[in-house]
Amino acid sequence: MSVPAPVVxxxxxxxxxxxxxxxxxxxxxxxxxxYRQSFLGVYWSVxxxxxxxxxxxxxxxxxxxxPSETVPFAVLYFSGVMYWNFFTTAVTGAMGSVTTQVNLLExxxxxxxxxxxxxxxxxSLDFAISAVVLVVLCSWYGVALAPTAWAALPLLVVAGxxxxxxxxxxxxxxxxxxxxxxxVNLSFTLGFFxxxxxxxxxxxxxxxxxxxxxxxxxxxxxxxxxxxxxxxVPPLEDVLPGTLVAIxxxxxxxxxxxxxxxxxxxxx
Amino acid sequence: MNAPGVLSSPPGGDPEADVAIAAHxxxxxxxxxxxxxxxLSQELLGVFRGGPATEPFWALDDVSFSVIRGxxxxxxxxxxxxxxxxLKILAGTLAPTTGTLVVRGTISTMLQLGAGFHPEFxxxxxxxxxxxxxDIPEATLRREFDGMVAFAELERFIDVPVKYYSAGMxxxxxxxxxxxxxxxxxxIDEVLGVGDLAFQRKCEARMRALLTSGVTVVIVSHxxxxxxxxxxxxxxxxxxxxxxxxxxxxxxDAYCAASAG
Numbered sequence: 001m002s003v004p005a006p007v008v009x010x011x012x013x014x015x016x017x018x019x020x021x022x023x024x025x026x027x028x029x030x031x032x033x034x035y036r037q038s039f040l041g042v043y044w045s046v047x048x049x050x051x052x053x054x055x056x057x058x059x060x061x062x063x064x065x066x067p068s069e070t071v072p073f074a075v076l077y078f079s080g081v082m083y084w085n086f087f088t089t090a091v092t093g094a095m096g097s098v099t100t101q102v103n104l105l106e107x108x109x110x111x112x113x114x115x116x117x118x119x120x121x122x123x124s125l126d127f128a129i130s131a132v133v134l135v136v137l138c139s140w141y142g143v144a145l146a147p148t149a150w151a152a153l154p155l156l157v158v159a160g161x162x163x164x165x166x167x168x169x170x171x172x173x174x175x176x177x178x179x180x181x182x183x184v185n186l187s188f189t190l191g192f193f194x195x196x197x198x199x200x201x202x203x204x205x206x207x208x209x210x211x212x213x214x215x216x217x218x219x220x221x222x223x224x225x226x227x228x229x230x231x232x233v234p235p236l237e238d239v240l241p242g243t244l245v246a247i248x249x250x251x252x253x254x255x256x257x258x259x260x261x262x263x264x265x266x267x268x
Numbered sequence: 269m270n271a272p273g274v275l276s277s278p279p280g281g282d283p284e285a286d287v288a289i290a291a292h293x294x295x296x297x298x299x300x301x302x303x304x305x306x307x308l309s310q311e312l313l314g315v316f317r318g319g320p321a322t323e324p325f326w327a328l329d330d331v332s333f334s335v336i337r338g339x340x341x342x343x344x345x346x347x348x349x350x351x352x353x354x355l356k357i358l359a360g361t362l363a364p365t366t367g368t369l370v371v372r373g374t375i376s377t378m379l380q381l382g383a384g385f386h387p388e389f390x391x392x393x394x395x396x397x398x399x400x401x402x403d404i405p406e407a408t409l410r411r412e413f414d415g416m417v418a419f420a421e422l423e424r425f426i427d428v429p430v431k432y433y434s435a436g437m438x439x440x441x442x443x444x445x446x447x448x449x450x451x452x453x454x455x456i457d458e459v460l461g462v463g464d465l466a467f468q469r470k471c472e473a474r475m476r477a478l479l480t481s482g483v484t485v486v487i488v489s490h491x492x493x494x495x496x497x498x499x500x501x502x503x504x505x506x507x508x509x510x511x512x513x514x515x516x517x518x519x520x521d522a523y524c525a526a527s528a529g
Contacts, residue, residue, distance in 0.1 A: 006294075007368040010360055012375070012452075014403065025400040029386065029393075036388060107379040108401045109360035265362050266298065 016111045026118035030093070031125060045126040046133055049085060053078045053137075056198060070200065071229050072141045075134075079228065080197035080221045082130035086123055087163050087217050088188050093119035094167025095174045095184060098264060105265055112261045116171040120163055138228075146231035152224040155239065158246045162216035165249035172253075172260035175267055196221050201238075213238055216246035287372070288453055288484035289335040289358060294367035296328040296353050296508075327353045328364070329508040335501075337373075337452075340475070340485040342495030342516050344523050345505035351488045354505070355379065355457050358486060373452025373484070376402060378442050387431035391422060391441055394430055404449045412448045419470070420444035439463050447474055450483060457488045472498060496520045 035041040057074045060066045070076070094116035098105070101115055138145060173180045195215060196204065201222045204212050213219045219242025223234035300323040328350045335341045343351050356362035357369065359377045384401055385394045395416070399409045417426050420440040430438065440463055447454065454475075463471065475498055479485060489495055495502055495516055502519035504512040512519045 006364045006366050008360075008364065009370045010375075011370075011372045013360075018403070019400075021406070022397075022400040022403075025397045029389070029397055033386070033388065104384045104401070106356065106361055107359075107377060107384055109375065109377070110401060262363050265356070 010109075014110075016113060019110055019114050022110060023114050023118045023121060026114065027121040027125075030119055030122035034122075042129075045129050049078065049081055049130055050133065052081060060198060066199075069202075070225075071143050075137055075141055075143050075229075076200060076225070077198060078130075078134055078137055079225055080195070082127060082134060083159055083217055083221050083224070084192065084195055084197050085130070086127040087159060087166075088191075089126065090120045090123040090163040091166045091170055091184065092188075093123055094163075095170040095181065098171050098175055102265075112264060113168065113257060116167045116257075117164065120160075120167050123163075124160075143229065145228055148227045148231050148233050151227035151233045155220045155223045155227075155234075158216055158239070158243050159220045161250045162220075162246040165246065165251070165253035168253035168257040169249070172257040175260065175264050191215070191217075194218070200225065210241065214241050214245055216242040216249070218242060286337050287334050287370075288337045288339075289333075289341075289372075289486070290368075290370045291334065291358075292332050292368040294328055294331040294354070294357065294364050294369060295326060296350070296357065296362070297365040298325045298327055299323070300325045326508050328357070328505075331367070331503075331505075331508075331510055333503055333510070333513060335484055335486065337484050338479060338482045339501065340479055340487065340499040342499035342502035342520070343486065343488045343505060344490075344492060344495055344502060344520060345511075346527075348507075349505040350508040351505055352379075352457060355455055355486065355488050359455050371453065375453045375455060376446045376449070376451035377455045377457075378446040379455065379457040385430045385438070385441075388429055390429055391417075391426040391433070395426075395441070395445060398445055402446065402449070408449055416444045416448045419448075419474075421467070436463050436467070440467055443471055443474075447478065450478065450481060452482075453484045453486070454478060455486050458490065468494075492520045492524060 031042075035044065038044065040047065053074050056077050060077075061073050066073070097115040097119045098112065104110075104115070105112055135145070170180055170184055194212065195218045196212070201209065201212065201218070213222060219239045223239045226232050226234045226238075331350075331354065333341070343354060345351050353362060356379070357364050358371065359375060359379065360371070361379075384398055386397070389397075395413070396409070399406075404412075417423055420437075420443070422437060422441060425433065425437065430441075433441070443463075446456075472494070475485060479498075485498075487495060487499060499516040501514065502516040503510050504519050504523045512522050
């Protein structure tokens with residue numbers, strides 16, 4: 001049966017940009033909700049990665065005797081895991097943001113993309129705190145930041161684009177298939193080892209390096225380490241493939257979310 | 269934006285300026301899958317069984333009406349007659365399957381109790397978030413906040429998590445919030461009956477003031493007396509179709525007579 005397409009005109013529909021206050025309010029609520037009724041509150045976002053780092057540092061350097069060539073292992077690990085934690089928590093948060101807040105979209109008309117974006121913005125705060133902790137960690141270990149440190153800044157955009165793209169993609173698909181949640185968890189478990197977190201890219205077999213660096217998070221971590229510790233501006237051949245993948249993920253994420261969002265209030 | 273032949277154009281001026289909401293042949297079809305496959309294996313099984321058994325269900329069928337700016341429209345009908353779906357379509361949170369809809373003006377909604385309130389947060393906190401949802405400017409909110417809390421009679425409870433609120437308290441806060449700022453169109457679903465008698469009077473008075481100031485109101489309610497007294501016109505929905513439309517009193521009387529009989 002063919003049905004003529006409906007025509008709906010709202011003369012006062014606002015754009016996503018006009019909802020930035022809602023985005024910040026939701027992000028603030030997300031952060032407060034996470035630390036509600038916890039004594040240490042926001043300090044958890046410092047403690048958590050630090051304890052993780054301590055465990056990995058002890059196991060890998062004292063038990064397995066992994067040599068760390070460039071910087072102390074704790075610094076190497078922390079500089080990687082802060083991006084990894086940002087990416088995984090942002091995607092996980094964004095993925096559940098629509099399915100857990102159906103009550104909002106049924107009752108208010110607003111660009112639904114605000115929900116996943118707000119949860120990604122909320123995780124950026126943790127990342128910003130981690131960045132400060134990294135600087136403190138560096139001075140603790142006597143690691144001087146290289147003058148090329150500025151080159152790490154554009155890589156933040158790459159990590160952000162990858163997180164937004166993957167977050168929108170999974171948020172949209174998760175409303176239709178809850179399998180996406182399991183798939184994402186599995187890929188994070190594998191991805192942790194396929195991302196240069198507990199090792200440096202140099203240690204990876206050169207033959208497969210190109211494939212490793214296709215992962216935007218891997219490219220970001222690698223580039224950041226080069227800029228911060230090695231004193232070299234990351235070469236384009238190392239970061240460009242990952243950047244292109246991040247852009248592709250962003251485009252796919254935005255397109256799929258736009259396509260799927262009309263069905264959200266019906267399937268949820 | 270002119271749709272020739274849809275609305276007759278009075279001579280002079282913008283022909284459609286005074287119509288706040290114009291709906292033509294709106295239809296909403298839901299697919300009733302008795303078991304919606306939400307996992308891959310269910311979906312795959314569905315493919316082998318020749319697709320999931322879906323049954324089209326028209327929650328709204330050929331619904332046409334218009335609301336003049338500054339008037340109040342009541343929507344009555346039994347449970348499941350499509351009232352709430354229609355209001356969601358007007359609010360823009362649900363897309364129609366067929367038909368044409370034009371909504372002119374900014375919209376404030378009050379759909380269900382405590383819509384979008386987070387139970388763990390205080391009333392104050394939730395008001396700030398809802399204000400962002402309703403796009404009430406920060407400055408306006410600061411100016412209106414105390415008056416809003418006073419109207420809702422929640423001065424003592426505004427810093428208490430809303431999970432401790434009673435249904436009446438939620439309704440009062442919701443109503444105060446969605447009417448604190450004058451928007452062009454106000455959509456209200458089934459919430460007026462919750463407050464006590466004194467508060468219902470206050471709500472009615474505020475709604476009348478809004479109507480006089482030119483706000484267009486659409487009310488879905490089982491409270492036929494409220495529809496009778498507040499609304500100019502009403503439509504009676506029956507299984508997704510308009511069974512009667514016209515002056516509120518006439519439609520409500522017909523609906524009451526049919527329900528009694």
